[in-house]
Amino acid sequence: MDWSFVLTQTLTQAIGIQAIIYCLAAIGLNVQFGYTGLLNFGQVAFVAAGSYAVGVIVLTFDLSLWLAIVVGVVVALVIALILGIPTLRLRADYLAIVTIAFSELVRLTVRSIAFKDVLGGAQGLNGKLGQDFHDTNPLPADFQSLPVLSWTRQDLWVVIVGWILVALFTLLVWLLVRSPWGRIVRGIREDEAAVVSLGKNVFAYKLQALMLGGVIGAFGGIVWAVAKQSVQPDTFRPEFTFFAYTILLLGGAARVFGPIVGAILFWIILAGTGEFLGQAIQAGWIDFLQPTDVGNIRFVLMGSGLIALMVFRPQGIFGDRRELALDAK
Amino acid sequence: MPNDQAVSDSIAASARAALSAVEPRPGVPKPDPIMVADHVRRSFGGLTAVNVEHVEIQRGAITALIGPNGAGKTTFFNLITGFDDANEGTWTFNDRQVAGTAPYKLARIGMVRTFQLTKALSRMTVIDNMRLGAKHQTGERFFAAILPFLWNSQEKSVGQKAMGLLERFNLHEKVGDFAGSLSGGQRKLLEMARALMADPELIMLDEPMAGVNPALKQSLLGHIKTMREEGTTVLFVEHDMDMVHDISDWVIVMAQGEVIAEGPPDTVMKDQAVIDAYLGAHHEAQLTETGESLTESSDGDSA
Numbered sequence: 337m338d339w340s341f342v343l344t345q346t347l348t349q350a351i352g353i354q355a356i357i358y359c360l361a362a363i364g365l366n367v368q369f370g371y372t373g374l375l376n377f378g379q380v381a382f383v384a385a386g387s388y389a390v391g392v393i394v395l396t397f398d399l400s401l402w403l404a405i406v407v408g409v410v411v412a413l414v415i416a417l418i419l420g421i422p423t424l425r426l427r428a429d430y431l432a433i434v435t436i437a438f439s440e441l442v443r444l445t446v447r448s449i450a451f452k453d454v455l456g457g458a459q460g461l462n463g464k465l466g467q468d469f470h471d472t473n474p475l476p477a478d479f480q481s482l483p484v485l486s487w488t489r490q491d492l493w494v495v496i497v498g499w500i501l502v503a504l505f506t507l508l509v510w511l512l513v514r515s516p517w518g519r520i521v522r523g524i525r526e527d528e529a530a531v532v533s534l535g536k537n538v539f540a541y542k543l544q545a546l547m548l549g550g551v552i553g554a555f556g557g558i559v560w561a562v563a564k565q566s567v568q569p570d571t572f573r574p575e576f577t578f579f580a581y582t583i584l585l586l587g588g589a590a591r592v593f594g595p596i597v598g599a600i601l602f603w604i605i606l607a608g609t610g611e612f613l614g615q616a617i618q619a620g621w622i623d624f625l626q627p628t629d630v631g632n633i634r635f636v637l638m639g640s641g642l643i644a645l646m647v648f649r650p651q652g653i654f655g656d657r658r659e660l661a662l663d664a665k
Numbered sequence: 666m667p668n669d670q671a672v673s674d675s676i677a678a679s680a681r682a683a684l685s686a687v688e689p690r691p692g693v694p695k696p697d698p699i700m701v702a703d704h705v706r707r708s709f710g711g712l713t714a715v716n717v718e719h720v721e722i723q724r725g726a727i728t729a730l731i732g733p734n735g736a737g738k739t740t741f742f743n744l745i746t747g748f749d750d751a752n753e754g755t756w757t758f759n760d761r762q763v764a765g766t767a768p769y770k771l772a773r774i775g776m777v778r779t780f781q782l783t784k785a786l787s788r789m790t791v792i793d794n795m796r797l798g799a800k801h802q803t804g805e806r807f808f809a810a811i812l813p814f815l816w817n818s819q820e821k822s823v824g825q826k827a828m829g830l831l832e833r834f835n836l837h838e839k840v841g842d843f844a845g846s847l848s849g850g851q852r853k854l855l856e857m858a859r860a861l862m863a864d865p866e867l868i869m870l871d872e873p874m875a876g877v878n879p880a881l882k883q884s885l886l887g888h889i890k891t892m893r894e895e896g897t898t899v900l901f902v903e904h905d906m907d908m909v910h911d912i913s914d915w916v917i918v919m920a921q922g923e924v925i926a927e928g929p930p931d932t933v934m935k936d937q938a939v940i941d942a943y944l945g946a947h948h949e950a951q952l953t954e955t956g957e958s959l960t961e962s963s964d965g966d967s968a
């Protein structure tokens with residue numbers, strides 16, 4: 337059994353590209369759900385918007401990646417308006433229903449044969465999507481690999497910029513939630529009517545939160561497309577959104593660092609158990625599992641862990657228990 | 666202090682004087698109304714909860730809205746403040762048509778209400794609850810919010826104003842506590858203080874005394890009188906007849922959705938229609954006389 341392999345693989349994934357993508361999606365959810373109380377179950381649609389903006393602008397239209405990023409942001413804003421305007425005046429559950437339906441609608445539309453020329457159909461868009469970005473890579477051309485973390489030169493550059501993005505958005509969220517703006521959205525999360533009665537345009541604030549969270553999610557999608565140089569419609573399934581929620585709850589909703597801690601933990605658990613079980617089966621320690629079962633077992637363990645967390649520490653790792661206990665109306 | 670008392674008395678006297686010439690009948694016009702409502706109707710299925718033909722609220726006065734449970738007082742509040750939609754009707758605030766206006770806009774132009782079921786934001790600190798009430802905050806705008814130097818000084822002055830009000834309402838020791846840790850009565854106080862942060866022209870209080878202990882009641886009465894002194898018009902719903910009697914300049918009585926009587930407190934409480942509405946027809950008891958409350962007198966009868 338190769339323990340060092342298990343450890344390095346786990347660590348590489350814990351702070352790797354997937355962790356960054358999910359972290360960005362979860363930061364967006366933190367703004368929407370954590371602070372404002374909006375149940376957006378379609379965060380993956382915003383991520384897909386970011387990815388597809390890169391795919392379509394760079395590959396289909398052969399334009400620059402930087403333009404694609406702008407388009408991704410604009411599309412995310414438009415989606416937030418489309419989802420928000422009809423639902424945010426209604427009870428909270430309407431947004432939940434509409435967003436989850438919309439995210440599936442997006443996936444089925446982008447993979448449909450009708451738009452194959454532009455969106456690539458079920459095969460998605462594959463090519464030099466992130467070339468403009470990778471051309472900026474300042475790492476030495478003969479770069480081999482970091483001591484423990486096994487990223488390629490290209491991946492390492494994505495990881496560096498990805499974490500910078502995470503830091504910037506975390507800073508933005510931190511600035512916002514400690515401002516009077518943040519006070520209003522936290523008020524909305526608890527009791528809209530009270531906030532309305534004090535003369536605040538609650539609808540506008542909910543829309544702003546949905547838009548901001550959506551744009552941050554779209555950046556997750558942009559990172560994804562740039563890193564993988566490929567956009568696959570079937571990666572944008574509803575599970576993505578639920579994993580992002582898991583991350584948010586692991587780290588603690590309405591905590592500025594919740595999504596970062598959550599994303600790292602999520603990938604430690606997922607990658608760690610995966611690598612460990614894989615090695616253990618190879619070494620013959622476990623004989624009742626096949627290597628092909630590992631992928632699923634990881635999620636069983638993750639689910640059990642989440643249940644245990646909700647029972648024993650419902651506020652998440654960082655959450656403030658007092659805040660949760662004060663539910664009395 | 667005696668001087669303050671004199672000022673307070675004279676303001677009360679002038680508020681009452683302005684209404685003294687007004688005839689005590691339902692829907693009577695007032696000399697200087699801040700709000701005028703016409704044909705306001707709201708039904709829930711077959712039940713007509715509110716059906717107010719005409720009512721005016723005098724500016725600068727304390728007006729009580731009373732009536733038995735289910736009379737439609739809260740529903741009327743909800744309609745007027747835009748929290749519920751009327752089936753028909755129009756109403757003006759400061760001579761401006763405001764029927765159908767979004768509730769947050771009504772609050773902004775000076776019509777601020779509290780709720781019968783208190784809406785203190787329990788997961789926020791007391792001071793944050795208060796700050797939320799202040800109007801025109803630069804830091805509430807998205808892009809300004811991320812630049813603290815734009816709103817730091819305003820935040821400070823809002824905080825000072827909040828501290829002043831908290832002191833007045835005896836909540837200054839709770840500043841940093843979560844509002845959820847306050848008692849029911851303290852939450853009522855907080856909600857009222859928070860409403861005052863918005864500098865209302867008309868403050869509408871839905872049962873401000875419910876669940877507040879007698880000693881505190883006295884100081885609450887004082888706070889409400891202070892609001893009047895500062896030029897705020899007060900409209901409040903209340904079941905405590907002694908309190909209504911004590912502080913209101915004018916009383917409006919609702920029953921089964923309609924305004925059935927209006928007048929100065931003394932006149933209204935002797936009105937047979939009002940006594941009937943509260944206690945059922947052919948009842949001998951009076952609503953207040955020797956200070957005993959309504960429940961006590963009806964208990965006495967059933968015994």
Ligand SMILES: Nc1ncnc2c1ncn2[C@@H]1O[C@H](COP(=O)(O)OP(=O)(O)OP(=O)(O)O)[C@@H](O)[C@H]1O
Pocket residue numbers: 709712714732733734735736737738739740741781
């Ligand atoms: N949302 C609603 N749906 C159905 N009926 C309602 C609704 N709100 C109020 N009602 C009905 O309208 C009537 C008036 O209710 P309202 O709450 O206005 O009374 P109220 O005068 O405030 O009474 P209380 O003194 O008990 O607070 C009641 O008969 C009530 O059952």
Ligand SMILES: [Mg+2]
Pocket residue numbers: 738739740781
């Ligand atoms: Mg009521």
